[in-house]
Amino acid sequence: MxxxxxxxxxxxxxxxxxxxxxxxxxxxxxxxxxxxxxxxxxxxxxxxxxxxxxxxxxxxxxxxxxxxxxxxxxxxxxxxxxxxxxxxxxxxxxxxxxxxxHEKEIDHSLSMLKFKAMEFVGFAWNKAVIYGQKGFTGVLNNVTSQVHLDKQGSTSP
Known part of the structure; x- marks a missing residue:
């Protein structure tokens, strides 16, 4: 071997x-x-x-x-x-x-596979956008709350 x-x-x-x-x-x-x-x-x-x-x-x-x-x-x-x-x-x-x-069946199966793949890509893209928006919004909320806390801490005696 x-x-x-x-x-x-x-x-x-x-x-x-x-x-x-x-x-x-x-x-x-x-x-x-x-x-x-x-x-x-x-x-x-x-x-x-x-x-x-x-x-x-x-x-x-x-x-x-x-x-x-x-x-x-x-x-x-x-x-x-x-x-x-x-x-x-x-x-x-x-x-x-x-x-x-089997050419017709192969062509049909491949076109269905392409269609389902495009559906899946669209679904995955939508989910990624939603998760991205949620993550970005969470980060913004976290940053703004930190800025708000910092402002409160600096104005108090």
Whole structure:
């Protein structure tokens, strides 16, 4: 086992940073002949995003397994290794058909989630303003009562 720090560093480097940089270079060139490469990196990121979300729910169940981080690192390298193009295979065989089949439900769920998030932000903002006003009013009352007491204390013999 490499250890958690080393394997996480390698995973961040080879699972995220290197592919992100390759994607950046491909997008930044923006020449028609790089379209295949651009599609490859976009499909890679779609697969990685999906796996990261799934892992967020299942990580606590399997992260205790020996060599988990190392296996994860190997899997990410396996996905972007361009000779095998396994991210393309995963995308075309599993993710794309699933997402296309459920696209309307996903869009609806995401719009509802955005709506509820905006409602929550509005609610939280209103509560923060109310608490801020109460706190500010309390501080002002405290300061004015101190000033009033100081004036009374200075006028008495």
């Amino acid at each position: 490499m250890g958690s720090f080393v394997s996480k560093t390698l995973l961040l480097t080879f699972g995220y940073a290197l592919p992100a940089y390759e994607c950046f270079k491909t997008v930044n060139k923006s020449k028609p002949e790089e379209t295949k490469q651009l599609i490859f990196w976009c499909q890679y990121w779609i697969v990685v995003a999906f796996l990261t979300v799934v892992e967020g729910f299942g990580d606590t169940c399997i992260s205790w397994l020996p060599l988990y981080s190392e296996a994860k690192l190997a899997f990410f390298v396996f996905l972007w290794y361009t000779k095998t193009e396994d991210s393309v295979h995963l995308y075309n065989s599993f993710l794309q058909p699933y997402i296309v089949k």
